[in-house]
Amino acid sequence: MQGPATAPATLMEYGDFECPYCGEAYSIVKDIQRRLGSRLRFVFRHFPLATIHPHAEYAAEAAEAAGAQGKFWEMHDVLYENQEALDVVYLVRYATALDLDTSRFIDDLDTHTHAARVREDFLSGARGGVNGTPTFFINGVRHDGSYDLDTLLGALEGAIGRQNGVE
Numbered sequence: 001m002q003g004p005a006t007a008p009a010t011l012m013e014y015g016d017f018e019c020p021y022c023g024e025a026y027s028i029v030k031d032i033q034r035r036l037g038s039r040l041r042f043v044f045r046h047f048p049l050a051t052i053h054p055h056a057e058y059a060a061e062a063a064e065a066a067g068a069q070g071k072f073w074e075m076h077d078v079l080y081e082n083q084e085a086l087d088v089v090y091l092v093r094y095a096t097a098l099d100l101d102t103s104r105f106i107d108d109l110d111t112h113t114h115a116a117r118v119r120e121d122f123l124s125g126a127r128g129g130v131n132g133t134p135t136f137f138i139n140g141v142r143h144d145g146s147y148d149l150d151t152l153l154g155a156l157e158g159a160i161g162r163q164n165g166v167e
Contacts, residue, residue, distance in 0.1 A: 001041055001042065001043050002033065002041070002042045002073060003033070003038065003040050003041035003042055004038055004041060005041060007038060007039055007040050007041040008039055008159070008160045008163035008164060009036065009039060009040050009041070009138060009139060009156045009159045009160045009163065010040075010041045010042075010043060010137075010138070010139055010140070011029070011032070011040060011041070011042050011043070011136060011137075011138055011152075011156060012042075012043040012044075012045060012136065012137040012138075012140075013025065013029065013042070013043070013044055013045065013134050013135070013136050014045045014046075014047035014121070014125040014130045014133060014134065014135040014136075015044060015045070015046070015047060015133050015134050016046075016047055016048050016049050016053055016056045016060075016133040016134075017048070017053075017055070017056055017059035017060060017063070017079040017080060017083065017086060018048075018049075018053035018054075018055050018056040018059060018083060018086055019049065019053060019056070019133045019134070020083070021133065021134060022080070022133050022134045023080055023083050025134040025136075025147050026077075026080040026081075028147060028148070028149050028152060029042065031149060032149070032152060032153055032156065035153065036153075036156060036157075036160075039160055040156065044076060045121040045124065045125060046060040046063075046064075046117075046118045046121040046122060047121065047122055047125045047130055047133050047135070048060045048118065048122065049132075049133060055086035055087060056086075057115075057118060058086070058088065058091070058109065059079050059086045059091065060114075060118040060121075061108070061109060061112060061113075061114045061115055061118055062075060062079070062091045062094070062095070062105075062109060063075045063076050063079060064108075064113075064114030064117050064118060065095075065100075065104075065105050065108035065109060065113065065114055066095065066098060066100055066105070067114075068104075068108065068113075068114070069100045069101060069104065069105070071098050071100060074098050075094060075095075075098060078094045078097070078098070079094070082094070088109065091109065092105070092106060128142070129142060134147060136152065138155055138156060138159050139159050139163075143155055
């Protein structure tokens with residue numbers, strides 16, 4: 001999670017690091033985070049569509065492996081900024097660039113240490129009706145509108161207003 005637990009709006013994304021639409025949403029979410037600041041908490045959940053994105057599941061495990069070393073968000077950003085290069089050679093390069101313990105990182109990937117966590121996210125999404133990426137939830141309610149900047153920002157500002165008693 002990024003942002004305070006007390007934020008009046010929580011944006012949760014189910015995403016896939018290899019999905020081009022998630023790549024587009026990544027920059028939109030970054031912009032929204034800058035605009036809303038402490039009024040927003042952002043939560044990312046893995047939803048790798050492995051049948052159409054062959055590197056997505058491994059990339060999700062890499063993000064979790066980085067997270068085990070305190071650098072989930074740094075790896076999250078690198079993966080979205082380099083969607084065309086997600087095979088293991090690149091993942092190790094990113095880990096090195098982020099100053100991770102690469103031996104531990106590689107071992108985590110080789111043994112699929114974080115596969116259960118990725119699967120848990122995927123299953124929670126499937127139970128919640130997620131069937132594609134990106135899928136967003138605002139304060140626990142699925143956002144079925146567009147995720148362009150104006151629409152998503154407007155929906156979040158509306159949620160913040162409702163939390164603050166303003167309609």
